[in-house]
Amino acid sequence: MPALKLYAHPFSSYCQKALIALYENETPFEYRALTPEQPEAFAELEALWPFRLFPVLKDGERTVAEATIIIEYLHVHHPGPVRLIPGDPRIAIEARFMDRVFDNYIATPQSKFVFDKLRPEATRDPYGVAEAGKRLDTAYRWLDQVMATRRWAAGDTFSLADCAAAPMLFYADWTYPIPKTFAHLRAYRERLLARPSFARAVDEARPYRHLFPLGAPDRD
Ligand SMILES: N[C@@H](CCC(=O)N[C@@H](CS)C(=O)NCC(=O)O)C(=O)O
Secondary structure, three states, X not given: OOOEEEEEOOOOHHHHHHHHHHHHOOOOOEEXXXXXXXXXXXXXXXXXOOOOOOOEEEEOOEEEEOHHHHHHHHHHHOOOOOOOOOOOHXXXXXXXXXXXXXXXXXXXXXXXXXXXXXXXXXXXXXXXXXXXXXXXXXXXXXXXXXXXXXXXXXXOXXXXXXXXXXXHHHHHHHHOOOOOOOHHHHHHHHHHHHXXXXXXXXXXXXXXXXXXXXXXXXXX
């Protein structure tokens, strides 16, 4: 049995972010899927991390939460041939910065749309959703300029930042489509979809598309 256990749901963006890191390095782990087939996994998750947010990594006695920190932890304690934290500390700063951009300025406003839809209708927040749309407009415009000269988010090599970008841009484009005029950003999303580690995560999540509360489009 592998030493590592990952508590995750295949359709969750933050879980896919951690899964990409594990798949990139073919790191062995036990998948404690938070699905109806493994009902005990949720109780285990709650005992480990009372916030009940996922993913959570368990390494022996050590519990590691937050997708970014899981990737940092894997880099230090279970390294593989693909260095997701760049060796050059100046590029590592860029990777960490771009990781924050995808979590804070893509995933957070995107999830505002999703959570608003899940609320009882009388408690919905159209003002907040409109503000989230404006945040995504700004993020898309800014990222399109940045990606005009980069293959991957921090430069030439795939990193932590791309682990974040892949699922966040995937779902953001479903929720609030990236305009066709932002060709660099759209091409980057396509490159991410072609990356085998992310393609695997997308495939594993296909059976759960009916869970997307805004209506999953008939495309990747
Ligand atoms: N800041 C956390 C966010 C994790 C997160 O929000 N996970 C979602 C799934 S994508 C979740 O656990 N949702 C369950 C809930 O909100 O109860 C991270 O970076 O890992």
